[in-house]
Amino acid sequence: MRMSEHLNCCAEPALEVMKLLYAKSHDSEDVSRCTSCGARWFHRWHERMKSDGGADSMIDWYTRITDEECRILVSAKQRPDLSFLGLTKRAAICIDEDGAREVSGQPGYPWG
């Protein structure tokens, strides 16, 4: 279970993963549920590798999804269509070493 004070679904957000959609050593995507209020979140994690040899940095994006969207993502047999989470489509919370901020959507896949 992952506490995240940056999420805004309720006063004490605590996420547990319902389904891991994708996972590699530097990227992952999952559908999570807040154990405090039941809100569903799509979560994407990415580790940015620094080409100059500096410390790698972690970045997380969270987008609130509806129960119906959650059901579709969790029941998908293959990688589901995630384009509805894309840039300019739906507000997401982005968290990295600079802190948390609201952004206009999540970057697509692959990250390139």
Ligand SMILES: [Zn+2]
């Ligand atoms: Zn919550």
